[in-house]
Amino acid sequence: MSAPAKSDLVAELAKQGDRDPESARLMGMIMALAGEVFVLKAQVERLTLALEAGGAVDANRLAAAAADEGMAKWLEAEEAAFSRNLTAPYLEPDLSVNATRWMREK
Amino acid sequence: MASEAPLSFEASAFQCFVRGLRGVWRDEAYRGAVEAAKRTGSDDPAEIERRARDSAAYRLYSWLERHSQQLKYYGRWGVVRWMEQRKEELARILEDAARQHADRLILDRALPIPDYVTKVDTHQHGGGLWSDPYDAFAYETSASAYSFSLFNSRAPMAVYADSARALAPKAKCIVDMGCTIGGSTRALKRAFPDAKVTGIELCAPPLMLAHLRALEEGLEIHWRQANAEKLPFGDGSVDLVASHWLYHEMPPAAIRNSLREARRVLKKGGGFMAYDMYLLSGGAIGRWLHAGYAARNNEPFALSYASMDMKAELEAAGFAAIDMKIAHPEPDAAVKAGALPACRTHYMTMITAKAA
Numbered sequence: 160m161s162a163p164a165k166s167d168l169v170a171e172l173a174k175q176g177d178r179d180p181e182s183a184r185l186m187g188m189i190m191a192l193a194g195e196v197f198v199l200k201a202q203v204e205r206l207t208l209a210l211e212a213g214g215a216v217d218a219n220r221l222a223a224a225a226a227d228e229g230m231a232k233w234l235e236a237e238e239a240a241f242s243r244n245l246t247a248p249y250l251e252p253d254l255s256v257n258a259t260r261w262m263r264e265k
Numbered sequence: 266m267a268s269e270a271p272l273s274f275e276a277s278a279f280q281c282f283v284r285g286l287r288g289v290w291r292d293e294a295y296r297g298a299v300e301a302a303k304r305t306g307s308d309d310p311a312e313i314e315r316r317a318r319d320s321a322a323y324r325l326y327s328w329l330e331r332h333s334q335q336l337k338y339y340g341r342w343g344v345v346r347w348m349e350q351r352k353e354e355l356a357r358i359l360e361d362a363a364r365q366h367a368d369r370l371i372l373d374r375a376l377p378i379p380d381y382v383t384k385v386d387t388h389q390h391g392g393g394l395w396s397d398p399y400d401a402f403a404y405e406t407s408a409s410a411y412s413f414s415l416f417n418s419r420a421p422m423a424v425y426a427d428s429a430r431a432l433a434p435k436a437k438c439i440v441d442m443g444c445t446i447g448g449s450t451r452a453l454k455r456a457f458p459d460a461k462v463t464g465i466e467l468c469a470p471p472l473m474l475a476h477l478r479a480l481e482e483g484l485e486i487h488w489r490q491a492n493a494e495k496l497p498f499g500d501g502s503v504d505l506v507a508s509h510w511l512y513h514e515m516p517p518a519a520i521r522n523s524l525r526e527a528r529r530v531l532k533k534g535g536g537f538m539a540y541d542m543y544l545l546s547g548g549a550i551g552r553w554l555h556a557g558y559a560a561r562n563n564e565p566f567a568l569s570y571a572s573m574d575m576k577a578e579l580e581a582a583g584f585a586a587i588d589m590k591i592a593h594p595e596p597d598a599a600v601k602a603g604a605l606p607a608c609r610t611h612y613m614t615m616i617t618a619k620a621a
Contacts, residue, residue, distance in 0.1 A: 168311040172560035201278035244341045255389035261565035264516035
């Protein structure tokens with residue numbers, strides 16, 4: 160079988176969404192999760208720095224905060240947002256149009 | 266006037282995360298993809314694409330190239346998501362600015378926006394820059410923080426202004442085509458404080474933001490919503506026609522129209538500058554990487570622009586003294602000799618010419 164002509168590059172690239180959609184979707188979920196973790200780590204670091212500076216952190220205060228009504232409300236809201244954002248890349252793996260047909264413009 | 270659109274702490278942290286992913290794309294994944302391409306032993310980019318696609322490094326590279334951009338805009342703390350929450354406030358900021366020195370900002374709400382702008386989702390930015398005011402702020406935040414290949418996005422502006430000074434040192438009337446939010450236009454005005462500098466742009470939202478930023482800096486710049494294919498200036502009335510990162514977003518037929526229009530409005534001997542991704546490094550693998558970027562980041566005309574014979578096109582449009590060279594970042598000796606760079610790099614080519 161002879162090799163396709165060089166002009167087939169666009170045709171090859173146009174298949175970008177079809178090659179391995181399952182792994183692409185899972186990769187999207189992993190990266191969404193990683194983004195959550197990164198932001199969370201930044202928030203924890205910010206909070207820790209602020210609390211340490213004010214001398215406010217100790218075991219009793221943490222236990223009280225865990226039992227607070229505000230914490231329960233936060234968990235309820237966050238569990239929905241977290242799951243939605245984590246699974247969104249699997250349900251909608253590619254948000255952009257495939258614009259490769261424009262690459263044939265002369 | 267509160268015109269800034271700063272990101273929240275979380276959105277800024279999320280952009281750090283995306284920038285980290287871009288670093289992997291630019292360095293480790295790129296080097297692995299290049300090794301996979303070399304193993305194919307082919308000098309045909311299509312064959313390289315077919316044979317390298319099972320490489321884990323290339324799959325990671327291409328996934329990151331496509332999806333890190335989507336995360337940047339549309340992840341949970343992406344810049345478009347953040348700006349959407351403030352859309353009414355941001356629209357009001359632009360409308361308020363438009364009322365100041367209103368004579369400097371000419372909008373044409375009836376201007377037809379070509380489908381090569383409206384249908385492509387350039388940079389994977391849904392709705393692009395033409396549809397909603399907050400998208401101009403999203404673009405500004407996205408473009409000012411770091412370029413796709415992570416170089417300092419302000420450095421190319423300095424090269425742009427220096428080249429303009431060298432090409433047309435006495436220019437009194439300057440047109441900056443496809444100016445988007447006006448960063449390149451402001452660089453020209455700073456370099457030519459006594460010249461009348463006009464930025465033209467197809468889309469109203471970025472032009473309004475360009476006007477705002479010029480007001481904030483105290484620069485008297487004129488802005489017109491117009492198409493580079495049909496410039497709103499008289500024959501032989503302009504000393505310098507420049508463009509920054511424009512032609513890789515236009516199909517060849519539109520570029521040819523723009524070249525003819527640039528020649529029409531320029532005085533004889535006037536300067537022409539196009540600063541964009543044109544000359545490619547690294548032979549077949551470099552071309553394969555460039556085509557992949559064009560496809561994956563919805564910049565399809567980046568490939569057709571790099572395929573055009575710009576010297577012949579400029580000559581046909583009535584230009585002479587044509588020069589082109591990679592202007593930023595400075596390529597090392599190996600790259601100049603045809604090798605690929607050590608990390609993924611979007612080299613900017615400066616094309617200059619004189620109206621014959």
